Amino acid sequence: MANVLINAPKTVRKGETIELKALILHPMETGFRPGVDGRLIPRNIIEHFTATWNGVEIFRLKMSPAMAANPYVSFFAVAKESGTIRFQWTGDRNFLAEGSVMVTVT
Amino acid sequence: MRLSAAVGLGTVFLATFAMAQGGKDQRRSGYQDMSPALQKMQDDDTANPAMLYVQVGETLWKQKAGASNKACADCHDSGSMKGVAARYPAIPPGGDKPVDLEGRINLCRTGQQKAAPFEAESEELLDLAAYLARQSRGMPIAPTDDPRLTSFRAHGEQLFKERQGQLNLSCANCHDDNAGKKLGGAIIPQAHPTGYPIYRLEWQALGSLERRLRNCLIGLRAEPFDYGSPDYVDLELYLMDRAKGMTMDAPAVRP
Numbered sequence: 001m002a003n004v005l006i007n008a009p010k011t012v013r014k015g016e017t018i019e020l021k022a023l024i025l026h027p028m029e030t031g032f033r034p035g036v037d038g039r040l041i042p043r044n045i046i047e048h049f050t051a052t053w054n055g056v057e058i059f060r061l062k063m064s065p066a067m068a069a070n071p072y073v074s075f076f077a078v079a080k081e082s083g084t085i086r087f088q089w090t091g092d093r094n095f096l097a098e099g100s101v102m103v104t105v106t
Numbered sequence: 107m108r109l110s111a112a113v114g115l116g117t118v119f120l121a122t123f124a125m126a127q128g129g130k131d132q133r134r135s136g137y138q139d140m141s142p143a144l145q146k147m148q149d150d151d152t153a154n155p156a157m158l159y160v161q162v163g164e165t166l167w168k169q170k171a172g173a174s175n176k177a178c179a180d181c182h183d184s185g186s187m188k189g190v191a192a193r194y195p196a197i198p199p200g201g202d203k204p205v206d207l208e209g210r211i212n213l214c215r216t217g218q219q220k221a222a223p224f225e226a227e228s229e230e231l232l233d234l235a236a237y238l239a240r241q242s243r244g245m246p247i248a249p250t251d252d253p254r255l256t257s258f259r260a261h262g263e264q265l266f267k268e269r270q271g272q273l274n275l276s277c278a279n280c281h282d283d284n285a286g287k288k289l290g291g292a293i294i295p296q297a298h299p300t301g302y303p304i305y306r307l308e309w310q311a312l313g314s315l316e317r318r319l320r321n322c323l324i325g326l327r328a329e330p331f332d333y334g335s336p337d338y339v340d341l342e343l344y345l346m347d348r349a350k351g352m353t354m355d356a357p358a359v360r361p
Binding site for chain 1: 158
């Protein structure tokens, strides 16, 4: 189960700039660390994060092994129309997590 | 009449509460020594990474487990766990030794659910502890006045004040005598366990008070007690008593 926390305003005025914040539970294992048995722990990171507003992409981010566990992403968008903002995280081992939030533009 | 009595009592409570937080009380929680940015991170439930674990904990709370196929929620009403994290460690019913919150969860797991106990510091145990601790946020730390705890607490105090390790330092040398000063770049906190389990940025994960104590012992170049050792419970008893009346801010973020 994807475990995410999303922070977005519920209602905004048209044309207003809003901040969107998303946090996800993920180990972001670098692939460079040896485990207790001395062997490298295989890499397991989130590679891509995207956000869409009513299906239109508004933000995209490529992540690297240098990022800390449980990455937190914050970005801004201009509110144009009411709808759903979808967040998607994809990565190693076919990792796929999704979250969404409804925003009403008045 | 009854209303005014209630209001009066409320005022007295608020006054003592304020005294415990500021005024003559010189105690400071780790929260007060953090940067404003970290305080904001902790206060925002969508930015505090510990809340991710609380979410998992809530799922585990409702999930049936073990041979008796019972969930925690089958016995405990929702909301009945308010204040529990603020008074543990305590002696469980029918027991004669104190256990901490994690120990109590495992007692329920083996005794009621008839399931294998969670491993020390395992994610499931921390998730449940965080879920419980969240319900005591904002409440004052209120250790039980069970007289059977006195000797355990005294042992905890002795451990706190005893020099150990290659550096030959006691907990009190830093956290009583030199709290508020700097160790490296960091402020030495007064060691009040108001926010456990904590999301420590250095760990990039949630951890228990036991893990934090181990951390300090390793820092002293002392050999840490084993996980699950009663020495940790005694230390926790003493620390909770020392922080009596301070506000719980669990699950906290710490640098």
